[in-house]
Amino acid sequence: xxxxxxxxxxxxxxxxxxxxxxxxxxxxxxxxxxxxxxxxxxxxxxxxxxxxxxxxxxxxxxxxxxxxxxxxxxxxxxxxxxxxxxxxxxxxxxxxxxxxxxxxxxxxxxxxxxxxxxxxxxxxxxxxxxxxxxxxxxxxxxxxxxxxxxxxxxxxxxxxxxxxxxxxxxxxxxxxxxxxxxxxxxxxxxxxxxxxxxxxxxxxxxxxxxxxxxxxxxxxxxxxxxxxxxxxxxxxxxxxxxxxxxxxxxxxxxxxxxxxxxxxxx
Amino acid sequence: xxxxxxxxxxxxxxxxxxxxxxxxxxxxxxxxxxxxxxxxxxxxxxxxxxxxxxxxxxxxxxxxxxxxxxxxxxxxxxxxxxxxxxxxxxxxxxxxxxxxxxxxxxxxxxxxxxxxxxxxxxxxxxxxxxxxxxxxxxxxxxxxxxxxxxxxxxxxxxxxxxxxxxxxxxxxxxxxxxxxxxxxxxxxxxxxxxxxxxxxxxxxxxxxxxxxxxxxxxxxxxxxxxxxxxxxxxxxxxxxxxxxxxxxxxxxxxxxxxxxxxxxxxxxxxxxxxxxxxxxxxxxxxxxxxxxxxx
Numbered sequence: 001x002x003x004x005x006x007x008x009x010x011x012x013x014x015x016x017x018x019x020x021x022x023x024x025x026x027x028x029x030x031x032x033x034x035x036x037x038x039x040x041x042x043x044x045x046x047x048x049x050x051x052x053x054x055x056x057x058x059x060x061x062x063x064x065x066x067x068x069x070x071x072x073x074x075x076x077x078x079x080x081x082x083x084x085x086x087x088x089x090x091x092x093x094x095x096x097x098x099x100x101x102x103x104x105x106x107x108x109x110x111x112x113x114x115x116x117x118x119x120x121x122x123x124x125x126x127x128x129x130x131x132x133x134x135x136x137x138x139x140x141x142x143x144x145x146x147x148x149x150x151x152x153x154x155x156x157x158x159x160x161x162x163x164x165x166x167x168x169x170x171x172x173x174x175x176x177x178x179x180x181x182x183x184x185x186x187x188x189x190x191x192x193x194x195x196x197x198x199x200x201x202x203x204x205x206x207x208x209x210x211x212x213x214x215x216x217x218x219x220x221x222x223x224x225x226x227x228x229x230x231x232x233x234x235x236x237x238x239x240x241x242x243x244x245x246x247x248x249x250x251x252x253x254x255x256x257x258x259x260x261x262x263x264x265x266x
Numbered sequence: 267x268x269x270x271x272x273x274x275x276x277x278x279x280x281x282x283x284x285x286x287x288x289x290x291x292x293x294x295x296x297x298x299x300x301x302x303x304x305x306x307x308x309x310x311x312x313x314x315x316x317x318x319x320x321x322x323x324x325x326x327x328x329x330x331x332x333x334x335x336x337x338x339x340x341x342x343x344x345x346x347x348x349x350x351x352x353x354x355x356x357x358x359x360x361x362x363x364x365x366x367x368x369x370x371x372x373x374x375x376x377x378x379x380x381x382x383x384x385x386x387x388x389x390x391x392x393x394x395x396x397x398x399x400x401x402x403x404x405x406x407x408x409x410x411x412x413x414x415x416x417x418x419x420x421x422x423x424x425x426x427x428x429x430x431x432x433x434x435x436x437x438x439x440x441x442x443x444x445x446x447x448x449x450x451x452x453x454x455x456x457x458x459x460x461x462x463x464x465x466x467x468x469x470x471x472x473x474x475x476x477x478x479x480x481x482x483x484x485x486x487x488x489x490x491x492x493x494x495x496x497x498x499x500x501x502x503x504x505x506x507x508x509x510x511x512x513x514x515x516x517x518x519x520x521x522x523x524x525x526x527x528x529x530x531x532x533x534x535x536x537x538x539x540x541x542x543x544x545x546x547x548x549x550x551x552x553x554x555x556x557x558x559x560x561x
Binding site for chain 1: 280306309313316317320339340341342344346348349350351352353354364365366368369370371411477498
C-alpha cells in the first residue's frame with residue numbers, strides 16, 4: 001500500500017486546488033440564480049430573440065433554465081470540462097512519469113509486481129476523485145439550498161451533481177490508457193488539453209447539428225439533466241457506455257503496461 | 267550456487283538485435299565485470315534481468331528462481347544502481363529513501379540506521395530536496411537507495427559517473443565491504459580501470475554476444491607484454507632470433523620494440539646475454555585487451 005499512500009500524498013495539494021475551482025464555480029454560479037430568477041419574464045423574452053441554433057449550442061433549454069436545478073444544469077457542462085481536465089491529468093500523470101523511463105528504474109526494480117503498482121496508483125487517483133466529488137456534491141447541495149427560493153428534488157440534484165464523477169471516470173481511464181500507449185510523454189497537458197476540448201467541441205457540434213449519433217463519441221453528452229429531471233435516473237445506454245468505456249480503458253492500460261519494455265531514460 | 271544464470275537469453279527489438287543467445291553464469295560472492303561499448307547489449311542484459319525488459323527467448327534465473335515467475339521475490343534481494351538517476355519532484359532525500367525502504371520486508375529500523383551510515387560515509391545531507399542536489403549528490407542518493415536493504419546481489423550500471431575521485435574511492439570501498447559481507451556484484455562499466463580494480467571475472471560483450479568470459483588475472487597474465495629495449499650499439503632484429511612467442515619486432519637505431527606472449531624465462535635468458543642500456547616492459551591494461559578483442 002506504500003505506492004497508494006505516496007501517490008495520494010503526491011497529488012493531494014493539486015487536488016485541493018481543483019476542488020476549490022469546482023466548488024467556486026458551483027457556488028459562484030448558483031449565487032447568481034437568486035438575483036437572476038427575479039426577472040424571469042424579461043429573460044424569457046430576451047432568450048426568445050436568439051436563434052434556436054445558438055440556444056442549442058449553448059445548451060440552453062428554456063423550459064428548465066429557470067429552476068435551480070435547470071440553472072445548475074447549464075453550468076454543469078463547464079464543470080464537466082474542468083473536472084475532465086483534472087481526471088485526465090491525474091490518470092495520465094500518475095503513470096506517464098514511470099513510463100517515460102525515468103522513475104520506472106526506481107520503482108519497477110523494487111519488489112513489486114506491475115499489476116500491484118498499477119492497482120495502487122489507480123486506487124490513489126480514484127480516492128482523490130471521490131474526495132473531489134464529495135466536496136463538490138456537498139457544496140452544490142448547500143448552494144442550491146441557499147439560493148433557490150422554490151423547493152427542489154434533492155435526489156435529482158444529487159444525481160445531476162454525481163454526473164461529474166461519472167464523466168471524470170471516463171477521462172481518468174482515457175488518461176490512464178493513453179499513458180501506457182504513448183511512448184514518451186513530456187508534458188501531460190499536450191495530450192489532455194486537446195483531448196478534453198476536442199471532445200467538448202464535438203458535443204457542441206452534435207447540439208447544433210441535432211445529430212444524436214455524435215453523442216456516443218463524447219462523454220460530455222452522456223448525461224442530460226432534463227432527462228434526469230423527467231426520469232429521476234440516467235439514460236441507461238449512456239450509463240453503461242460510460243462505465244464500459246472506463247473499464248475497457250483500464251483493462252487495455254493494464255495489459256499494455258504489464259507487457260511493455262521499459263527502456264533506459266536518456 | 268550460481269546467483270545469476272542465463273541460458274540463450276535473447277532480446278530483439280523488432281528486427282534489431284539487443285542481445286543474442288547470451289549465456290552468463292555469475293557465482294555467489296563474485297565481483298563480475300561486464301564490459302562493452304555503447305549498443306553492445308550491457309544495459310539490455312541488465313534491464314532484462316531486472317524485469318524492465320521482456321526477453322524474446324531464452325531464460326534466466328537469479329538465486330535459482332526464474333526471472334519471469336519470481337520477479338518481486340528476486341528483487342527483494344537486489345540492489346540496482348542505474349547510470350542515470352531520476353526521482354520524484356519535490357521530495358526530500360530522506361523521504362525518497364524511506365519510500366524506497368518501504369518496499370522491502372526487512373526491518374525498517376535497521377534499514378533507517380543503514381541509511382544514516384551510508385549518508386554519513388558519502389557525505390549526503392538527508393534533509394535536502396532532491397531537486398536542489400547536484401548531479402553527483404543525486405548519484406549518491408542512487409547509491410544509498412540501492413544498498414540500504416543490504417541486498418545479496420548488487421547490479422551497477424555505469425555507477426561512478428558524476429562522483430569526484432574521492433567519492434569514487436569511498437564508493438569502491440563500500441562495494442568491497444558489501445562483497446566481504448557476502449554480496450555478489452555485477453558491475454557494468456566503460457571505465458575499464460575500475461573494472462580491472464574491482465572485478466574477479468569479466469565478460470566482454472560485442473554486438474549482443476559475449477565474446478569472452480575470463481578471470482581478470484588470467485586475462486592480464488595470458489596476454490601480450492610489450493618490450494622496449496635499448497641496446498648499446500646499433501640494433502639488429504637477429505638478436506631475438508629463436509625465441510618462441512615474439513612478434514611485431516621493430517628496430518629504430520639502438521631501440522628494439524617487440525611483443526611477447528609465452529614463457530617469460532625464454533626472453534629474460536636471451537636479454538641477459540645482450541648489452542642493454544635500458545629495458546621497459548609494459549603490461550597491457552584492460553583497455554588494450556578490450557580493444558584487441560574489438561578489432
